[in-house]
Amino acid sequence: MSHVNVGIIGLGNVGMGALTILAENADQIELKLGFRLNVRAVCSRNVQTKRLPEGLGDVYITSNWREVVTHPEVDIVTELVGGTGVAREMIETAIENKKSVVTANKELMAICGASLWDRAIAAGINLAMEASVCGGIPIHAVLREGISGDRITELYGILNGTSNFILTEIEKRGAAFDEVLAEAQRLGYAEADPSADVDGYDARSKLAILAALAFGEKITPSDIYTEGIRRLSPTDFQYAHRLGHTIRLVCAARQTSQGVILSVRPSLIPLSTILASVQGAYNAVWVRGQYGADTFYYGRGAGSLPTGVAVVSDLMRVAREIRNGSPERVSPFAHERLGEYKPIPVTQQTRAFYIRFRVQDRPGIIAALAGILAAKNISLDAVLQLPCDTKHNLPFVITVEPTSEQSLREALESMSNLDFLLEEPLALPMETAL
Ligand SMILES: NC(=O)c1ccc[n+]([C@@H]2O[C@H](COP(=O)([O-])OP(=O)(O)OC[C@H]3O[C@@H](n4cnc5c(N)ncnc54)[C@H](OP(=O)(O)O)[C@@H]3O)[C@@H](O)[C@H]2O)c1
Structure with missing residues (x-):
């Protein structure tokens, strides 16, 4: 031939x-x-x-x-x-x-x-x-061949360029989510129906494929815990910066002794981490192996x-x-056969959290919230309140020490009846290990 x-x-x-x-x-x-x-x-x-x-x-x-x-x-x-x-x-x-x-x-x-x-x-x-x-990032080749001799323990990615563009524009310009989304649609970065991008579904499909490559397991995308970026505001970036962090839609896969924990969710990541410098419509994948330690891959996610x-x-x-005329085909996955698998629920993981509240200001609010957190054995790390004129709509943030996500969810549930809360608190994990 x-x-x-x-x-x-x-x-x-x-x-x-x-x-x-x-x-x-x-x-x-x-x-x-x-x-x-x-x-x-x-x-x-x-x-x-x-x-x-x-x-x-x-x-x-x-x-x-x-x-x-x-x-x-x-x-x-x-x-x-x-x-x-x-x-x-x-x-x-x-x-x-x-x-x-x-x-x-x-x-x-x-x-x-x-x-x-x-x-x-x-x-x-x-x-x-x-x-x-x-x-544009040859990440399959990396996982299938380049580092296939390693045993992968963690994988983090910024896998959706549209949501990363939106988040970095909110961060740079202090513009609201809806305004930046409209601009992304004008520029052709976001579809008329942006749900697949901003609600995390596109990133979830990609994480399912990468996790299959990295861990050798069949993963059903709908089994991955997924949260989008619609609730993020410039205020969240101000608070995140104050804490030495930024916010990205992080796709995470971690091997634990019980199995792999998978999630797609906005998370606080330290400003000093290489992932924090991924701007605009770019993508990145960070892989940690038991033997080869950390490798990082960066490039255009689409186009x-x-x-x-x-x-x-x-x-x-x-x-x-x-x-x-090779008689045997090389598997597109790093593993010749994939195992059946159900992800371990994120509620079983332990993380520090950023919790942003919007309240109608009045005395006793912190004490009420701290009481609920303490009842679930959750320790406060810091309380932050940036100057704000609108006391009837006051944002502030509590960060908590590493805690089980199950306990945090129970605490948030107990807060749902508090009449000073103007909206459900926004809880984001803090990926301090990156
Ligand atoms: N766009 C990116 O940057 C990007 C990046 C990574 C992966 N992908 C993936 O690549 C694939 C293609 O994406 P895209 O952005 O190129 O999509 P697209 O611009 O919408 O192109 C889809 C093409 O498929 C053709 N088509 C649809 N139904 C067909 C049918 N029944 N028979 C023959 N042709 C048919 C369309 O034909 P007509 O034009 O003639 O209507 C069009 O040319 C998708 O799976 C996407 O997820 C895209």
């Missing part, structure tokens, strides 16, 4: 990015591989409206994806459509037709990546998904060309395997 043929389904942001790289960088890619990687077929619903890059050669163009997955000359099918509906059918049909698959689909891979992989092995083909998490690089690099890896 003098070349390997690729079919691409989906010519949106990522599809056009990958196609541009395959066309413009074809010679470099051939030099690296030692053979040509040809684009043989492309497909998208409105394919007639797409302007394909020059230099692709003889490409079959269609709006019917079945023609790509059954095309006799296509060796690798690239699914860049997204979602869990037709994309799943595309991948399953490609596997049935013994075509290797490259995908960027985090949602689908988080839900059924492991079972698709099992089917792919049975069919003797490969399934590669580097672009599904942190588009047409950075994600396109991940797709093309996967195509090159899979093409090498096809070309070399």
